[in-house]
Amino acid sequence: MTIALAAPPATVPRPAFAPPVNLSGQGHYLHWGFVQVSVANVVVIAAIAVAFVVALFVPFPGSKGRDGR
Amino acid sequence: MTDQLVDTTARPEPLPEPEAGGWTGALRRRIFDTMPPERLLPDTQPSYVASWIYVFGVLSLTALLTVIATGTILALKGAAWWHVSGTGHFVNSLHLWSVELFMTFMSIHLIAKFFMAAWRGRRLMTWITGVVAFGCSAFTALTGYLVQQNFDAQWIAVQAKDGLNAIGVGAYFNTMDFGQMLIWHVALLPLVISVIVAWHILLVRRRGVVPPLPLPGTEAQRETEAQA
Amino acid sequence: MIRRPRGPRRPHTEPDPYSFGSRPYDLVKEFVLALVAVVVLTLVLAAAFSSPDVKPMTVASWAKADPGDFAATAVAELDGSSDTAGYGPPYNTAADGQKLGPLALAKAAGVTHPIDSAEAFVLKPLAAIPQNPDVDAAVGAWKSASPDQRSGWTGAYADALTKAGGDPAKMPAGDYGPVPVLIAQLTRQAQSGALDGELLSEGGFYHSDYTLPLMFMADGSDLTAEAQSQHLTGTQWGMMNEAGDFPGQVWLAPFTFWYQISPYKTSGNGDALVWGTMAVVSGILLFLPLIPGLRSIPRYVPVYRLIWRQHYRSRARS
Numbered sequence: 370m371t372i373a374l375a376a377p378p379a380t381v382p383r384p385a386f387a388p389p390v391n392l393s394g395q396g397h398y399l400h401w402g403f404v405q406v407s408v409a410n411v412v413v414i415a416a417i418a419v420a421f422v423v424a425l426f427v428p429f430p431g432s433k434g435r436d437g438r
Numbered sequence: 439m440t441d442q443l444v445d446t447t448a449r450p451e452p453l454p455e456p457e458a459g460g461w462t463g464a465l466r467r468r469i470f471d472t473m474p475p476e477r478l479l480p481d482t483q484p485s486y487v488a489s490w491i492y493v494f495g496v497l498s499l500t501a502l503l504t505v506i507a508t509g510t511i512l513a514l515k516g517a518a519w520w521h522v523s524g525t526g527h528f529v530n531s532l533h534l535w536s537v538e539l540f541m542t543f544m545s546i547h548l549i550a551k552f553f554m555a556a557w558r559g560r561r562l563m564t565w566i567t568g569v570v571a572f573g574c575s576a577f578t579a580l581t582g583y584l585v586q587q588n589f590d591a592q593w594i595a596v597q598a599k600d601g602l603n604a605i606g607v608g609a610y611f612n613t614m615d616f617g618q619m620l621i622w623h624v625a626l627l628p629l630v631i632s633v634i635v636a637w638h639i640l641l642v643r644r645r646g647v648v649p650p651l652p653l654p655g656t657e658a659q660r661e662t663e664a665q666a
Numbered sequence: 667m668i669r670r671p672r673g674p675r676r677p678h679t680e681p682d683p684y685s686f687g688s689r690p691y692d693l694v695k696e697f698v699l700a701l702v703a704v705v706v707l708t709l710v711l712a713a714a715f716s717s718p719d720v721k722p723m724t725v726a727s728w729a730k731a732d733p734g735d736f737a738a739t740a741v742a743e744l745d746g747s748s749d750t751a752g753y754g755p756p757y758n759t760a761a762d763g764q765k766l767g768p769l770a771l772a773k774a775a776g777v778t779h780p781i782d783s784a785e786a787f788v789l790k791p792l793a794a795i796p797q798n799p800d801v802d803a804a805v806g807a808w809k810s811a812s813p814d815q816r817s818g819w820t821g822a823y824a825d826a827l828t829k830a831g832g833d834p835a836k837m838p839a840g841d842y843g844p845v846p847v848l849i850a851q852l853t854r855q856a857q858s859g860a861l862d863g864e865l866l867s868e869g870g871f872y873h874s875d876y877t878l879p880l881m882f883m884a885d886g887s888d889l890t891a892e893a894q895s896q897h898l899t900g901t902q903w904g905m906m907n908e909a910g911d912f913p914g915q916v917w918l919a920p921f922t923f924w925y926q927i928s929p930y931k932t933s934g935n936g937d938a939l940v941w942g943t944m945a946v947v948s949g950i951l952l953f954l955p956l957i958p959g960l961r962s963i964p965r966y967v968p969v970y971r972l973i974w975r976q977h978y979r980s981r982a983r984s
Contacts, residue, residue, distance in 0.1 A: 404926075424493070500705075504704050528716075532708050535715070535717075552963075557954075569951050580915075588721060597905070604935070606755075608772075609772075614877040649686065
């Protein structure tokens with residue numbers, strides 16, 4: 370797997386106020402065979418997987434028939 | 439005549455015959471037989487609903503409402519507002535991230551419902567309306583990207599047109615027509631999604647939460663094995 | 667509220683949800699808590715990361731940054747060799763459009779947004795403003811020339827422009843007819859910003875259709891080059907991407923995947939084939955509960971045992 374940086378956009382975007390985390394610079398991409406995915410998208414996909422697994426395993430309260438929340 | 443006047447207005451009483459009331463009575467009976475109030479808003483739930491995986495439905499719904507609310511704020515000042523205003527740009531950011539959350543939660547909800555085989559027990563339409571809602575949401579997101587009025591919108595428009603033209607849809611749905619895309623995004627598609635999501639939720643309330651799959655080797659499993 | 671199942675269970679039915687017992691539960695409170703959580707999460711993400719807004723390209727910015735590419739594109743529109751000129755439906759009949767197997771869907775839908783590339787992109791914008799006598803003469807010479815003469819001029823001009831490295835000023839003298847005057851004036855109109863407006867207003871005062879300026883820019887190289895630098899092109903899986911490090915339309919992954927493999931990536935009907943494939947995949951997902959085998963997968967993958975483990979434990983105890 371290789372990581373490649375894209376060139377920054379010709380017009381570097383700047384929102385009216387500068388956010389604490391600037392995602393508007395160079396993009397970062399992962400290459401794996403013919404698959405190319407941006408790091409940002411991998412983070413979203415990983416978040417889906419992690420949330421799914423966490424929801425399955427974290428114990429749910431109220432197993433004795435008391436109020437579910 | 440004055441002895442017929444009343445101080446308070448009485449609730450209208452239905453006619454005594456069960457089939458009376460014409461179309462109105464028939465519709466009322468149909469609605470309240472299908473969806474009595476305690477089924478629409480129950481204050482109990484089946485005891486097997488005991489996993490955090492169940493929260494992704496309501497998270498998807500609340501994320502959708504956030505998308506609609508932030509979109510409504512953007513609509514107040516028009517499509518170009520967020521390019522010229524810091525507040526507008528922040529509202530645009532809220533709209534973008536609520537969409538990312540919506541699609542994320544909905545994906546988890548879809549995967550979970552698959553692994554629960556949640557279509558069992560006359561819940562086919564619940565599954566179908568859910569999948570249709572997913573597809574409509576992706577399409578609505580496309581129209582949203584098309585009305586950003588920036589470089590991304592330009593590129594997506596000229597790329598998406600090729601795909602849609604190839605199947606004849608582009609002859610009637612022009613990704614480069616900002617006016618058409620804006621009205622689809624702000625009016626037509628939110629209406630369609632709202633109807634489908636409302637139908638989906640009413641079906642969940644009507645049928646109840648799907649019971650657990652029977653464990654292999656149990657009597658219940660043997661009874662339902664014919665389904666596979 | 668406990669409800670008893672009614673009578674013997676028919677095949678293909680499930681037990682009543684409440685037949686396993688129930689507990690009090692506050693649905694509205696759950697909704698409110700979820701809404702608060704989502705709103706807070708959205709506020710945090712928006713405040714932390716904001717959203718991208720790369721300024722759009724205009725015909726003016728394109729013509730100023732790369733007059734050679736603009737000139738080459740304008741000549742291609744004039745002689746009908748541009749992508750738009752040869753596109754086919756819904757813009758013209760120069761091609762038949764793509765087919766999905768035997769289905770010629772694009773052709774069946776017809777030409778609903780006709781574009782004559784020479785008229786739309788060159789001649790009408792030139793006619794839109796009062797011109798100098800030499801430009802008027804050039805337009806007149808073009809209109810009265812035969813198709814063979816026109817293609818001779820434009821072919822010679824395009825070749826010479828390429829050999830001059832895309833710089834019209836460095837082109838040697840040649841038999842280009844009125845083409846250099848037409849292109850030079852169009853370039854001036856483009857660089858001044860007038861062409862952006864002229865292309866939009868060809869449809870009338872009030873309209874919202876950006877087809878002409880977008881198709882014109884897409885016929886050139888600069889729009890694609892900018893997209894390439896932002897990793898947005900098809901072969902870069904760009905359908906899923908967004909500028910910089912922002913997440914894009916991740917859910918389009920199943921759609922863009924097909925474009926990366928044969929036959930989709932090499933076929934002239936690639937777009938139609940991808941849509942056909944996605945229609946089949948969507949149909950499978952939509953009607954999955956009716957498909958034997960696929961609908962049984964949840965029974966064999968033990969995710970359900972995790973979800974309902976409390977239920978199975980309490981049933982085993984009782």
